[in-house]
Amino acid sequence: xxxxxxxxxxxxxxxxxxxxxxxxxxxxxxxxxxxxxxxxxxxxxxxxxxxxxxxxxxxxxxxxxxxxxxxxxxxxxxxxxxxxxxxxxxxxxxxxxxxxxxxxxxxxxxxxxxxxxxxxxxxxxxxxxxxxxxxxxxxxxxxxxxxxxxxxxxxxxxxxxxxxxxxxxxxxxxxxxxxxxxxxxxxxxxxxxxxxxxxx
Numbered sequence: 001x002x003x004x005x006x007x008x009x010x011x012x013x014x015x016x017x018x019x020x021x022x023x024x025x026x027x028x029x030x031x032x033x034x035x036x037x038x039x040x041x042x043x044x045x046x047x048x049x050x051x052x053x054x055x056x057x058x059x060x061x062x063x064x065x066x067x068x069x070x071x072x073x074x075x076x077x078x079x080x081x082x083x084x085x086x087x088x089x090x091x092x093x094x095x096x097x098x099x100x101x102x103x104x105x106x107x108x109x110x111x112x113x114x115x116x117x118x119x120x121x122x123x124x125x126x127x128x129x130x131x132x133x134x135x136x137x138x139x140x141x142x143x144x145x146x147x148x149x150x151x152x153x154x155x156x157x158x159x160x161x162x163x164x165x166x167x168x169x170x171x172x173x174x175x176x177x178x179x180x181x182x183x184x185x186x187x188x189x190x191x192x193x194x195x196x197x198x199x200x
Contacts, residue, residue, distance in 0.1 A: 032192040053081035064182035074112035116178040
């Protein structure tokens with residue numbers, strides 16, 4: 001059934017918009033509003049995220065939109081990386097790693113493998129039980145401050161764009177290799193952040 005072009009009663013539209021807002025978590029506990037770039041526990045070696053480094057976001061998006069795949073690569077202990085990515089127009093001459101099928105992350109072993117497995121298994125469970133893909137590459141972060149009454153302001157980091165992906169794994173002689181796979185869903189803006197900023 002297609003409803004496009006059918007006029008909607010303004011009161012019904014307002015009620016639907018109010019219900020939609022209730023479905024989105026706009027509080028400080030939401031990762032879409034207040035993403036923390038650090039592990040929640042200092043004792044756990046599993047994280048709910050991986051930080052991509054030394055890559056060009058536009059090239060990753062282009063390949064994944066064609067349902068391509070990238071192998072995730074753990075950081076060698078001796079290497080150092082900048083966590084701020086450069087956009088294509090800022091990068092200058094591209095090096096070989098920008099056109100390969102690998103994505104470098106800043107996490108080292110064993111955090112890398114444990115985090116990949118955590119992300120893979122949690123997303124797989126969500127797909128099986130709810131039919132919802134919860135795994136995204138967050139592209140760009142907005143640093144902003146939320147007023148907290150007499151306590152002043154609290155720093156927030158919110159993702160700007162979300163590209164749905166999946167993680168798969170393949171067995172190798174040394175253990176598992178992990179891959180980021182593109183899906184059919186399009187890149188989208190962070191609706192929770194947009195609503196939060198519009199309402200505040």
